[in-house]
Amino acid sequence: MIEAYELTKVFDDFLAVDRVSLSIPAGSVLALLGPNGAGKTTTVRMLTCILAPNSGRATVAGYDIIEQPERVRAQVGVLTEQHGLYERMKAVEYLDFFGRVYRLEAAERRRRALNLMERFGLTNALDKRLGEYSKGMKQKLALVRAMLHNPPVLLLDEPTSAMDPHSAKLVRDAIIELQRDERTFLITTHNLTEAQQLADKIAIIRSGRIIASGAFEELARQFVGDPVMELRTAAPFNGLVKDVSDLVTVESSGDDWIRYRTTDPYSINPALLRRVTGLGVDVVTLAPVSQTLEDVYLQVVKEDEGVPANGERGG
Amino acid sequence: MASAAVKTVNTGTIRPGVWAQFRWTMSNALIITRREVRDSFRDWRIIAPIVILTFLFPFLAQFVAGQFVNYVTGFGAELIGERTIPFLLMVVGFFPISISLVIALETFVGEKERRSLEPLLSTPLTNTELYIGKTLAAMIPPLVSSFGGMAVYMGSLVFGELGWRPQPMLIVQIVTLTTVQALVMVTGAVVVSSQTTSTRAANLLASFIIIPMTLLIQGESAIMFLAPDAESSTGIGALWAIILGMVVVVTLLLRVGNSIFNREELLGRTIDQLNLKSAVRRIWRHMRMVDATGRPARSLVEWYRGGVFASLGRVKTAAWITIAVFLLALAAGFALGQTPEWRLTLVATGSLSETATNLGQYMNISTQLGGFRFILWQNARILLAATLLAMFSFGVAALVLTPAVYVVLGYLFSQVLLSGVNPTFMFAGVLTHGIVEIPVIVIATAAALYLGAVVTKPPKGMTVGQAWTAALGDTIRIGIGVVLPGLVLAAAIEAYITPRVVLLALGGG
Known part of the structure; x- marks a missing residue:
């Protein structure tokens, strides 16, 4: 049109x-x-x-x-x-x-x-x-x-x-x-x-x-990387990052949560859940962290200004 | 919300046939006019003066006319009293139309300022329809008031105590003058509005309209009092001439307005900023460029080939018009010389040999050098003045100033022929250097005409500003590349060679 x-x-x-x-x-x-x-x-x-x-x-x-x-x-x-x-x-x-x-x-x-x-x-x-x-x-x-x-x-x-x-x-x-x-x-x-x-x-x-x-999803993937997943456990668990490091690369973590990126959530997420529950840890949620157009927009503008893309890009 | 297709939509399609197209254009324009007029009549600042000037002022004028006639009659000057009556009729008509300037500025630049123009520009209406619609809207209320006021004034004089019986043609002239004056002001206001983005700036620039109009009214008043043909049944000749001149001005202003009143011009300009540096840079670039991409010339030969000749090509039409006007001027001068009251008594043939002797004495280097300088300066300043004036007169001044010489030449030629003198010496005196000078003057005049007239119809794809800048670049290029060297050569020939050729033609030596 x-x-x-x-x-x-x-x-x-x-x-x-x-x-x-x-x-x-x-x-x-x-x-x-x-x-x-x-x-x-x-x-x-x-x-x-x-x-x-x-x-x-x-x-x-x-x-x-x-x-x-x-x-x-x-x-x-x-x-x-x-x-x-x-x-x-x-x-x-x-x-x-x-x-x-x-x-x-x-x-x-x-x-x-x-x-x-x-x-x-x-x-x-x-x-x-x-x-x-x-x-x-x-x-x-x-x-x-x-x-x-x-x-x-x-x-x-x-x-x-x-x-x-x-x-x-x-x-x-x-x-x-x-x-x-x-x-x-x-x-x-x-x-x-x-x-x-x-x-x-x-x-x-x-x-x-x-x-x-x-499309928004395309731009998000291109400029802010693959979707970020967040896993929350029922109680603090020391050593979680280390125990799942062969499955995912953890980007950030807290006492009872980790965030990681994946290009293949269909196979990675069930495997991760199996691993964590196998360790006796109760999982509260496993969900994608929502990406907003604002994130995409700011990243696009930043890159256009010549500011080097930060490590978050890609995945 | 999803709805059936709308039955009729204005697609702006050209209707078959000129008349059908005209009706379509006018009907679209009148949609704008109706809205604007209705809007004007809602504004008490417009209504109040219109009512006063239509219904109160004519009675005041009629009272003044009666008093004045009685007063001057007491001194035996009835004629002055009689001529005051049509003069006041003109004033009664003029006052309301002065409002048209205010409405026009408000209609065009006011709407631009309030940002209500863009939705209108987004509709299928053409630029011409918008322009006509708005021009009519600015003219109708003041003209209605003006005609109403004049009718009230005349009615009170014709049917009142004075029993005025005017020449019908004089009334026609005053009504016509009022109408063309309103048109000049409105069309001028469009041009002014296009150059500004605020009503404040437009009001300041409006003095370019109101001052000449006031001077014109003063001139018309003087004519009405002093014209020997004031009682003529065909009207006052000088007023017809003014009407004709105004019609020419209106035509030019309408053309300029129509080319300026386009979406690009109206929305492209956002601030009233004079960017002299940028303008000079563009003119400089245009002067040097040798092709459409703007590539500058690498050598003088390339500059002439790709630049100067291209500029000459662009002024070709203007050059033909100039040649036609020069020939007309020559013919007019010749015809004038044929009328008995303009005839000169030329010297007898015997004196020509004396002239030849004097001319021979004139042939010394110092005088010739002085002559060269004088001739060069004289030609150059006339052409420069013609170019400068052409910029402010849509090119008309170029076709008035320079052809004046040809009127004189035609006149002199007719006198020589009438006196039975062999005209060879005249040909020798004109054509020797004229071979160079005349084409140079034609080219310079054509360039000035092109520069002035380009704003009335910019080339397709160019704004008025771009077209004018480009034309100025062309004019300067022609001036430097052709006119200046040509004038130097012509002045040298005129100072050093022409006198000798004339001397030979006169039989001296």
Whole structure:
């Protein structure tokens, strides 16, 4: 649904986006992560045909961003970094205006607007002037605007940044639901938990370059190594590390726990359990230590900065 | 949430046929206009002056007109009183349209400042539709107020005590002037807005619009009082000329606005920072480069081959336009010389030999060196002035300043022919150095025209800033590579050789 190949954007002498390639199939979510000024918004603007790339090419919903900009924009719903509402208008007028711009029929724009406002809990605010909306309500209305014409592709810049937890969940649920309906999403966010939760694929951009890209599990394996397992015993047990050293390489340990990495948990974990119980030690838990996108992100950025990877990598 | 496909979506598709496309464009533009106008009418800061200027000010103006007519009539100066009435009509019309400048700045840069522009730019609307929509939105409320105010003023004068019976054409002229003035201000405001990111900066730059407009209004007022054809049924000639000039300005500003009002320009600029160092570096790079990759020339020959000739290729169209204008100027000068009131009484043939003697005496080295310097400086400064002025006039100044010489030449040529004098000496006096000088001036004028006009339609894929920087690089390259050496050569020929050739043509020696 979105195919970008070596998109590059230069502002005067500043290289904002440097040969960015992305591939987002229909019905999937890509989270574009990166520090402020990394080139996320510029990439989104190029995919929305607001900015023209200096080189490279891309298609969105099958349309070329250089040759068919109006067609691309018709297929895309955009939530911009700043919600940018017309504060003197009422929500109903605002959505009607955008519905007209997208040439929706009168009944259709009314129906879509009401459905979406209801979906995001804004029905009571339909006749309120937008200047009176709270920050979160404005963000939700901007999202409603982006979805109004039922676009197959949604480009969302920080979709839940100003929202309370309940509203943020509403938005995440909406994204998941739309994804099932074969909608394609590109989300830029600083909320790594949200990105991990929603995205099928992560791309990390820094200084205009994509420095890592793939599914979370792939990135985790690549940058923070194989999953770490933790074994906890019922009571402190001296010499455990030594007794299992031929099976696993213990990375860290305490009085009643050890952590190790394994590429083959299916054979190593049962063997380890057998060994430990054979030693008469009661096992409380054997579980993987969860890896977070934050770990991956920080490691990717650290490596890109030229800081040598620490010993945790690999396995 | 999953819903059925939406029935109609604006895909921005080109509609078959010019008329259908026009209707589609206008209907999209009017969606913007309606929203903006409605928004404007919700702002009391816009509503209040519009109401005052539409319904109160005309009555004040009508009262002033009545008082003034009575006052000057007491001194037997009825004419001044009569001419004050249309003058005040123009003022009544102008005051409301001055608001259009404020609305335009608010509509364009204000929206950019509030960041509400980007969602609009993400829709399928084309740049032209957005531009037309916003331009109309900035014009409609002030023009409605202006026309309303004028109607109220005229109504009170025509049906009131004064029983004013104006020349209908004068009213047409004032209404037309008001409309084109509003257009100039709005289109100018778009250009100003594009160069700024804040309304504060835009308001500062707006003085570039309001000051010339004020001066123009003063000029129009003087014309309305002093024009000998003020009572003519065809209107005042000078006002038609101003209207025509304004239409040209509006056309140019519309072109500039349409090229500037694009997504790239609007969102590419984030701060009002003058990066002189970067600009100079880009111009320098463009001056030296010999291919599209920006590779600098390694030798003078390569610079001429890949650089200067490439620049000359880019100003080719401008050069043809320049040649056409020069020929027109020559013809205009010649035609002017044919009119009896412009005819000169030329010296008798006998005096030409005296001229030849004087010319012979002039042929000494020191005077020739002085002549060389003078000619070089004279040509160079005219071309430099034309280039500088062209930058601020979309190239128009280049086509006004330099062709003036050709009007004079055409005129003189006609006088020589009319006097029965053999024109050979004139050809000798012009063409000897003109073989070099005329093409050089054509090229220099074309480069200046290109530099000024490039902002009205930047080459595809370039922003206005990039196009202008590149054009400046081309102009400097042509200036150094062609114009300067050409002017030196032409001045040398004119100082040292032309007088001798003229002398021969006059029969001296």
